[in-house]
Amino acid sequence: MDIKQLNYFVHVADLRSFSKAAAVLAMAQPALSRMIRSLETELGAPLFYRNGRGVVVTEAGERLLEGAILAHRFPEAKIAFSGGDAGILYKSDNEAEGAAAILTKLGIARDRLILETDARDTYENAAFLKKELEREGVASPGAGWNAAHRARVEQAVLAHIDRRRDGLSFVNLGKVLSWAGKYEEACNAFQRALDIMGPHPAAYNGMASSLYALGKPEAAIPYYKVLLVMDPAHRSGLHARLARIYAEQEDTEQAIGQCRAELEVDPDNFHMHLALAELLEQQGDSAEAREHYETALQINSDNAATHASFAHYLLRQGHQDEALAHGRLALQLDPKNSRAHTVLGLVLRQQGKTEQAIAHFSEVLRLEPGNSIAVDNLRQLQAEREKTDSGATSP
Numbered sequence: 001m002d003i004k005q006l007n008y009f010v011h012v013a014d015l016r017s018f019s020k021a022a023a024v025l026a027m028a029q030p031a032l033s034r035m036i037r038s039l040e041t042e043l044g045a046p047l048f049y050r051n052g053r054g055v056v057v058t059e060a061g062e063r064l065l066e067g068a069i070l071a072h073r074f075p076e077a078k079i080a081f082s083g084g085d086a087g088i089l090y091k092s093d094n095e096a097e098g099a100a101a102i103l104t105k106l107g108i109a110r111d112r113l114i115l116e117t118d119a120r121d122t123y124e125n126a127a128f129l130k131k132e133l134e135r136e137g138v139a140s141p142g143a144g145w146n147a148a149h150r151a152r153v154e155q156a157v158l159a160h161i162d163r164r165r166d167g168l169s170f171v172n173l174g175k176v177l178s179w180a181g182k183y184e185e186a187c188n189a190f191q192r193a194l195d196i197m198g199p200h201p202a203a204y205n206g207m208a209s210s211l212y213a214l215g216k217p218e219a220a221i222p223y224y225k226v227l228l229v230m231d232p233a234h235r236s237g238l239h240a241r242l243a244r245i246y247a248e249q250e251d252t253e254q255a256i257g258q259c260r261a262e263l264e265v266d267p268d269n270f271h272m273h274l275a276l277a278e279l280l281e282q283q284g285d286s287a288e289a290r291e292h293y294e295t296a297l298q299i300n301s302d303n304a305a306t307h308a309s310f311a312h313y314l315l316r317q318g319h320q321d322e323a324l325a326h327g328r329l330a331l332q333l334d335p336k337n338s339r340a341h342t343v344l345g346l347v348l349r350q351q352g353k354t355e356q357a358i359a360h361f362s363e364v365l366r367l368e369p370g371n372s373i374a375v376d377n378l379r380q381l382q383a384e385r386e387k388t389d390s391g392a393t394s395p
Contacts, residue, residue: 005035005039007025008021008025008032008035008036008039009036009039009047009061011024011025012032012036012048012055013048013057013061016054016055016056017054017055018032018033018036018055036048045058045061046058046061046229046232047061048061049199049225049226049229049230050222050225050226056199058199058229058230059199059230071103071108071112077112078112078113078114079103079108079112079113079114080113080114080115080116080132080133081099081100081103081113081114081115081116097115097117099115100113100115114132114133115132116131116132166196167192167193167194167196167197167200167203168193168197168202170189170190170192170193170196170203171189171190171193171200171202171203171206173189174186174187174189174190174193174203174206174207174210175206177189178206178209178210178213181213183210183211183213183214184214186206186210187207187210187211187214189206190203190204190206190207190210191207194207199226199230201227201230201231204223204224204226204227204230205223205227207220207223208220208223208224208227208241211223212241212245217245217248217249218249220245221242221245224238224241224242224245225242235265236262236265236266237262239258239259239261239262239265240258240259240262240269240271240272240275242254242258243255243256243258243259243262243272243275244275246258247275247279252279252282252283255275255279256276256279256280256283259272259275259276259279260276263276268299270295270296270297270299270300270303270306271296273292273293273295273296273299274292274293274296274305274306274309276292277289277290277291277292277293277296277309277313278309278313280292281313281316286313286317289313290313290317293306293309293310293313294310296310297310302333303333304329304330304331304333304334304337304340305330305334305337305339307326307327307329307330307333307340308326308327308330308337308339308340308343309339310326311323311324311325311326311327311330311340311343311344312339312342312343314326315343315346315347320347320350320351323343323347324344324347324348327340327343327344327347328340328344331344336367338363338364338367338368338371341360341361341363341364341367342360342361342364342371342373342374344356344357344360345357345358345360345361345364345374345377346377348360349377349381354381354384354385354388357377357381358378358381358382358385361373361374361377361378361381362374362378365378
């Protein structure tokens, strides 16, 4: 890490745009993007996330790199960092120690750092760090830290806590409104929370879920992506939601990518193996699709929907006997599984077992009135049966 890289970061952060920063720096935007990605990889923390209006510095970027900029600007100064949780650094169990590791990578001598590792919130940050500074002899009661100064610090901390409390109140209001099905009002509440607190995982999650429920998946995607950057340690489920949205939009490549990302986090998620199998089959990769169907069954062999989906896949691949076996297993687990009845009806019709096929398609219509596959097949099967009966009775 050097001054040039810091300069790149500062320009992108100030202009909130890679393209504008690249123009000012007289360099190509892809080159600037690669520099920032390389820096993020080196530091082990994301520095920016994208929203509809450009890019915004993450908390890690603000707290770590701005500190590094000041450290280079004032080379004799000590650098104090407070925080016991790993809230912004996903490669560290302790925020202050993680910051120390990163700041030293930025060229700041370890003996310039003063670390406070026990604070759990903003108030404790101020109170505990003050004690650490006093112990180090950097700050002590007197002209530099008198009662008036302490009062201003406490006032600022309490104001921050009040704002956070107000913001969380709007988050909770949004959750209640979303639960009640009032998604438009819920979005307004989550937006109020974001206006008060700034980026916050619970507010982003609520906003994304409410937008999706409103039938606005495109608007939900950026919020889910921000969540992946803000809280990478808790990304389980987020990739799955994005996969579902992309699948609904028939963006198979993106959906497959999100399924794979979810399975990296949760390899035993049989729902995700099943979703990935169906997407891979759509893409024409039947061999890998079968692997994921079989993995899903290994994880949860008692799931009727998985057996029914695998049976449908086997039918499409021309494996009638296997399709029959898994279709029947599905119905043993769930006699009302219409997909399994559909598969069995199709297989039995191909095998010339008209009456059995009719029975399964009739059950599909009982479970799902108006099912087009069942309607069409029943019409054709009944016509074939009438033709056969007519032929049998003619002189």
